[in-house]
Amino acid sequence: xxxxxxxxxxxxxxxxxxxxxxxxxxxxxxxxxxxxxxxxxxxxxxxxxxxxxxxxxxxxxxxxxxxxxxxxxxxxxxxxxxxxxxxxxxxxxxxxxxxxxxxxxxxxxxxxxxxxxxxxxxxxxxxxxxxxxxxxxxxxxxxxxxxxxxxxxxxxxxxxxxxxxxxxxxxxxxxxxxxxxxxxxxxxxxxxxxxxxxxxxxxxxxxxxxxxxxxx
Amino acid sequence: xxxxxxxxxxxxxxxxxxxxxxxxxxxxxxxxxxxxxxxxxxxxxxxxxxxxxxxxxxxxxxxxxxxxxxxxxxxxxxxxxxxxxxxxxxxxxxxxxxxxxxxxxxxxxxxxxxxxxxxxxxxxxxxxxxxxxxxxxxxxxxxxxxxxxxxxxxxxxxxxxxxxxxxxxxxxxxxxxxxxxxxxxxxxxxxxxxxxxxxxxxxxxxxxxxxxxxxx
Numbered sequence: 021x022x023x024x025x026x027x028x029x030x031x032x033x034x035x036x037x038x039x040x041x042x043x044x045x046x047x048x049x050x051x052x053x054x055x056x057x058x059x060x061x062x063x064x065x066x067x068x069x070x071x072x073x074x075x076x077x078x079x080x081x082x083x084x085x086x087x088x089x090x091x092x093x094x095x096x097x098x099x100x101x102x103x104x105x106x107x108x109x110x111x112x113x114x115x116x117x118x119x120x121x122x123x124x125x126x127x128x129x130x131x132x133x134x135x136x137x138x139x140x141x142x143x144x145x146x147x148x149x150x151x152x153x154x155x156x157x158x159x160x161x162x163x164x165x166x167x168x169x170x171x172x173x174x175x176x177x178x179x180x181x182x183x184x185x186x187x188x189x190x191x192x193x194x195x196x197x198x199x200x201x202x203x204x205x206x207x208x209x210x211x212x213x214x215x216x217x218x219x220x221x222x223x224x225x226x227x228x229x230x231x232x233x234x235x236x
Numbered sequence: 237x238x239x240x241x242x243x244x245x246x247x248x249x250x251x252x253x254x255x256x257x258x259x260x261x262x263x264x265x266x267x268x269x270x271x272x273x274x275x276x277x278x279x280x281x282x283x284x285x286x287x288x289x290x291x292x293x294x295x296x297x298x299x300x301x302x303x304x305x306x307x308x309x310x311x312x313x314x315x316x317x318x319x320x321x322x323x324x325x326x327x328x329x330x331x332x333x334x335x336x337x338x339x340x341x342x343x344x345x346x347x348x349x350x351x352x353x354x355x356x357x358x359x360x361x362x363x364x365x366x367x368x369x370x371x372x373x374x375x376x377x378x379x380x381x382x383x384x385x386x387x388x389x390x391x392x393x394x395x396x397x398x399x400x401x402x403x404x405x406x407x408x409x410x411x412x413x414x415x416x417x418x419x420x421x422x423x424x425x426x427x428x429x430x431x432x433x434x435x436x437x438x439x440x441x442x443x444x445x446x447x448x449x450x451x452x
Contacts, residue, residue: 032412033263036260037260040256044253044256061288065284069281069282070339070340072277075338123286128340194403196249
């Protein structure tokens with residue numbers, strides 16, 4: 021699971037689903053009135069249900085709203101806010117009416133983004149294992165900048181962003197993109213300014229938790 | 237809404253989502269043990285939630301399990317059974333362990349199939365409006381075979397099946413199809429033997445309900 025190639029394969033798989041689901045969501049309206057409140061209610065009930073079926077038993081699946089022991093992520097707050105303020109309004113046709121909407125699609129996208137970003141945990145474990153000494157030294161000095169530099173691989177990041185742009189073009193083309201949104205740029209930006217930085221924040225947070233204290 | 241071109245556009249949109257979602261589901265395992273029972277529980281809770289947000293206020297959205305006035309469809313039973321016996325086992329890697337699974341994906345696919353098939357209602361309304369006299373005469377004679385013949389457009393059905401096959405090839409290619417399933421044939425068969433016949437059953441049932449009784 022923590023082999024970097026296996027993890028990359030998983031991330032690439034999630035990529036397709038994220039791109040397709042967001043473009044597909046863009047074909048539908050959403051009612052701006054009470055959108056956040058209603059989505060929160062829908063999401064909470066979904067999570068209560070998902071929890072019964074052990075959805076949150078894997079480390080990368082973290083709820084947005086329900087309380088579970090050792091399952092909290094402030095990054096999910098960022099994801100939720102970004103979704104309702106930057107993703108949905110950019111891709112959907114906004115209506116003022118309280119129309120029927122399909123919150124299942126929104127919950128699905130929120131889960132996908134959260135899962136993708138929190139998979140940074142596996143990336144961090146793998147990177148730490150392959151370069152333990154250097155990481156441990158930076159961690160013990162609480163050197164966040166140093167850790168960030170060490171775990172940053174700009175060549176890979178660029179390759180991801182390019183690949184995402186190409187996929188977005190293909191899927192947008194398949195899915196009759198009525199609003200003529202430039203999804204190639206949209207997804208390149210989404211990965212560049214949101215998904216990749218937050219994934220690295222997850223990686224950093226995990227690594228900082230490995231600090232060897234005085235009592236160890 | 238009941239213009240045949242608008243309806244066809246909606247059906248084509250649903251097509252992409254159905255094809256993508258099923259191929260994507262095929263990349264994940266599912267636990268054969270208690271699959272139907274668990275999916276039923278998950279689906280029921282989802283529907284209770286969706287109902288709060290008026291998901292079932294449109295005629296083509298019909299619940300599988302919760303009771304709503306004038307919202308019953310025995311065709312949903314067929315869809316559920318077909319999904320758990322013919323779709324999931326054919327595309328997923330089956331495990332005997334009670335693994336964590338993602339029922340959200342299953343609920344999503346069930347909803348898509350149900351929505352696609354029950355959109356036959358709009359097709360029937362449109363066809364009836366454009367050829368009222370002939371339909372009414374067959375309806376009043378309870379001539380199911382005659383109605384079925386009149387509403388069958390083999391050329392369009394063939395075109396749909398061909399288009400679905402082509403799309404399935406593209407999406408399967410995008411989505412790293414590990415199990416080497418021939419999704420082109422899979423989806424052509426799914427539409428030919430399942431989606432199209434059930435859609436026509438919905439059309440027929442609606443038309444038969446238009447019988448002018450003695451009291452009218």
